[in-house]
Amino acid sequence: MKKVFLVGAGPGDLELITVKGLKSIQQSDVILYDRLINEELLYEAPDHAELIYCGKSPDNHSLSQETINGLLCKYALQGKTVTRLKGGDPFIFGRGGEEAQALAKRNIPFEIVPGITSGIAAPAYAGIPVTHRNYSSSVTFISGVSKLGTDEEKYWEHVVKSMDTLCIYMGVRKLPEICNRLIRHGRDLETPIALVQAGTTESQKTVTGTLEDIIEKSREIKNPSMIIVGEVVKLREQLQWFEQLEVEEGIPAHSVVG
Missing domain, CATH: 3.30.950.10 (Tetrapyrrole methylase, C-terminal domain)
Structure with a gap:
């Protein structure tokens, strides 16, 4: 079983992601990313990485939160390194706490990488x-x-x-x-x-x-x-x-x- 990184991608400026957040992207097998991230960050992912869009707008959620939680657990249990890439900071109105709870319930190792909100x-x-x-x-x-x-x-x-x-x-x-x-x-x-x-x-x-x-x-x-x-x-x-x-x-x- 590998680790899940819950990463804050920052507010939009490409250069405002943390060094630790960038390293998380670079070592990932799977990246689940949100609507408000700077998508240029995805170019830092390995060639083999699977990219999954999880964007939410006020009137349209591409994936439910329950589905996202399930995917994080599924890929981690398959032995993959997973990055959940979220706009801003994952613990400030980012539902990162809910995702961490889902991982904790399955005893899946995870790491929180704060971002600039x-x-x-x-x-x-x-x-x-x-x-x-x-x-x-x-x-x-x-x-x-x-x-x-x-x-x-x-x-x-x-x-x-x-x-x-x-x-x-x-x-x-x-x-x-x-x-x-x-x-x-x-x-x-x-x-x-x-x-x-x-x-x-x-x-x-x-x-x-x-x-x-x-x-x-x-x-x-x-x-x-x-x-x-x-x-x-x-x-x-x-x-x-x-x-x-x-x-x-x-x-x-x-x-x-x-």
Whole structure:
């Protein structure tokens, strides 16, 4: 029996995968990969490696999570080295914990290889530090898709009370609802907010505004996108380094500043 590597491929920029993650790909017999990875990473796989697409979009899952869990176990029990290649970090809204549980139940050896999550990388590439001594001493990561059975009002009341900076995954479709809940539970209408689409890639697009006007400003923003809420968003005006890099290298920049 060989090992299964649960690998975070990072947020999109090819060079943001860890050295350990890259080595996992290079020694694999089977790679099960997600929709949001940079597919150029697959060129690092051995010629004999079997590549299996497991991508999930909001309206379409190519394979169910149960099927993915089953494939990881199946190939490992066949004596193959398996890499489960996931966007971002496998343990941050990546269902890596569920996959690790499935492997543990079968006593299959596995290793977690953390990746750079988009909740940190997308703001960084947009020039938004999620913490800053003068603006934010804490950061909260949440999903825009709530767990079934959650008391929505209590949940958002807790979020608002506990946040300096809020990073929201998978929230674009629910942006109006998110803004309304934040305002209803005490955030000021002028609270800065940013949306970063396709963060760390050449297609990155950033829109900034306030809770009051961001819905209108971000009409063209689509998934995958990160939502960042908090005073740190103001720093983007000074720190938007990626757009300058794009200009210097001749890549079209996409930015709308509120």
